Amino acid sequence: MSTLYGNDTAFDYALNHPDAAYPENAVLYEVTWKQKPDEVWFGGNIPKEILSVEKVSVTENTDVYEKFAGNPLKKVESGSEEEKLRRDFILNQRMAVSP
Numbered sequence: 001m002s003t004l005y006g007n008d009t010a011f012d013y014a015l016n017h018p019d020a021a022y023p024e025n026a027v028l029y030e031v032t033w034k035q036k037p038d039e040v041w042f043g044g045n046i047p048k049e050i051l052s053v054e055k056v057s058v059t060e061n062t063d064v065y066e067k068f069a070g071n072p073l074k075k076v077e078s079g080s081e082e083e084k085l086r087r088d089f090i091l092n093q094r095m096a097v098s099p
Contacts, residue, residue, distance in 0.1 A: 002032035
């Protein structure tokens with residue numbers, strides 16, 4: 001299970017724009033965790049432990065991708081092609097809106 005979080009700059013942009021052209025200083029975090037059964041709600045799952053945190057920081061010249069994994073979280077190096085795919089995936093997610 002994962003959830004995309006963003007700072008105020010990223011949130012304000014995503015709220016009003018359907019594209020992935022985030023402005024400078026926007027920061028997005030894709031947090032992924034294991035699940036465990038919810039003891040209170042039959043059939044439901046809740047977060048257990050964080051598996052990874054992926055961070056995309058939008059700067060003037062580029063979008064910087066970083067990944068952290070393990071317990072405790074430590075920076076993980078990956079190939080440039082994988083980083084590009086993950087960065088694009090994170091930047092192109094749309095905000096979930098509920099009434």
